[in-house]
Amino acid sequence: MLCRSVLIFACCAALAVGGSPAVLGEFPWHVSIQLKNFYLTDDLWAHWCEGAIVSREYILTNAGCIYSIHELRVVSSTLDWKIFDMVHNVTEMVRDEVELGRRLSLWKVDPPFEFDNHTRAVQLPARFAESLPGTEMTVSGWGQFMPSEPIDILEKYRAPIESRALCSIRFPGYDWLYHICVDVARNETVCSRRGFGAPLVYNGELRGVFHNKYDCNLPEIYTEVSLFRDWIYRITGV
Structure with missing residues (x-):
């Protein structure tokens, strides 16, 4: 039971405060x-x-x-x-x-x-389609503020793609071949962390899946779906 409690903190994350509620459909x-x-x-x-x-x-x-x-x-x-x-x-x-x-x-x-x-x-991207820096995309999710307080209503927010070159400076030694860097700090002024698996979409096309976030002042990391x-x-x- 203790292992599961530890896993909860490792796996779950909070949705950006200030995101707007999604509409059914x-x-x-x-x-x-x-x-x-x-x-x-x-x-x-x-x-x-x-x-x-x-x-x-x-x-x-x-x-x-x-x-x-x-x-x-x-x-x-x-x-x-x-x-x-x-x-x-x-x-x-x-x-x-x-x-x-x-x-x-x-x-x-x-x-x-x-x-x-x-x-x-969801619509899937073309093979090897690249998520270009500056492109604004949308994330949706429930996430969690605390392990005991999940967000009930699905929320969304928009954020631009950051260049891999800049993110490689912010994350030295990180493998950017399979990832997208999303600069939430440009649109959100609070610490935002996502639930694992949250989809990143562009015009209804799935471009990324939430992978990780290491610090409130750093971009979020998504897996580039087109490479898979x-x-x-x-x-x-x-």
Whole structure:
């Protein structure tokens, strides 16, 4: 039980204060990944990570969100992670195949998603499409302010892409080949940290998946989805 408590602090992060509430159907691909007995309280399930629907059977999220299949579920088509109609069991998890550190994971769900105005797959980027510096993108997520106080309503905010050259100076020795650097400080004046797996989108296209943030004064780090298109297609067929 102690290990799980430690894992909670390592895996969960806070959504940017000052973000605006999302509208139902605005991010129809966004799902809440929930963990059983997460807070060791009377609540049976609690928000664990973010994810994005990529097909009727699969979501894409951070590899760090992987846990026991039997203690996870996926909730779709909702703005409030605690109020929902659609629940999906997790039947399979596949990590990416990058040799120097795992970053992404694809999860198969059952039952499959039923697409409508409030639930559908996110558009995937072209193979090797680059997220250019200065491009303003949108992040959505629930995240958490504290391990015992999850945000109930899905929120969003916009932030520009920072150059890899500048981020390599801010993060000496960090491998930027597979990552996007997002300068939240330009739009948000408070410390913001995301829940693992939060999607970064540009015109409805999934460009990044939240990977990490080390300091309130430093940019956020997302995994560049376009570099994993072959792997995503091989697993999901999309």
